[in-house]
């Protein structure tokens with residue numbers, strides 16, 4: 001893993017964005033895996049400002065809450081449109097369907113999307129417990145798309161986006177760790193001291209399913225962009 005530490009979240013996001021812009025200009029990105037949450041917000045802001053040419057790029061998002069319609073303002077579909085898709089034109093978008101009636105069929109559909117659109121670039125955040133996508137502690141490193149139950153820690157962390165914790169969906173569809181690891185390049189962003197312990201474990205800790213992000217230690221092209229607070233325990 002290559003680790004880059006900047007003073008602030010804005011600076012770290014800018015550096016990551018520049019890697020993305022450079023890789024696009026070289027024609028290296030045909031399919032990109034995208035993340036949600038507060039972490040990539042500045043990255044997406046830089047994309048909206050710079051208007052890179054993404055017309056030939058397909059996006060495949062990491063995850064979606066079970067039970068939320070695409071137009072629900074806390075769905076990841078809505079988030080992506082608000083923060084990126086309505087401003088920067090891509091060829092095609094894929095997200096899991098939170099309203100799918102048949103979970104098994106939905107996971108199979110998404111795995112087929114991933115097979116047909118091999119990831120060149122995967123943008124990641126990280127949960128305070130080390131989750132990536134919605135792959136919570138215990139998730140298999142070989143995993144494909146799954147319907148997963150969110151941990152109490154994740155529900156609490158994500159409650160800030162909802163009126164109350166009772167409104168946070170308790171399940172999600174998530175791309176599996178095995179699928180994430182197939183991406184040619186992985187770019188992980190983490191900011192703030194609440195991510196410092198997870199970042200230390202991801203980089204320095206033993207590889208264990210209990211910290212899903214430690215799976216990234218086995219990948220040979222991972223770039224990690226941190227602010228000083230997230231890097232404070234390294």
Ligand code: GLP
Pocket residue numbers: 035036037038039040062063124125126127128132133134154158
């Ligand atoms: C969410 C998302 C992850 C995200 C993480 C951190 O649950 N499923 O993709 O990386 O939690 O969220 P945030 O960036 O808001 O801290």
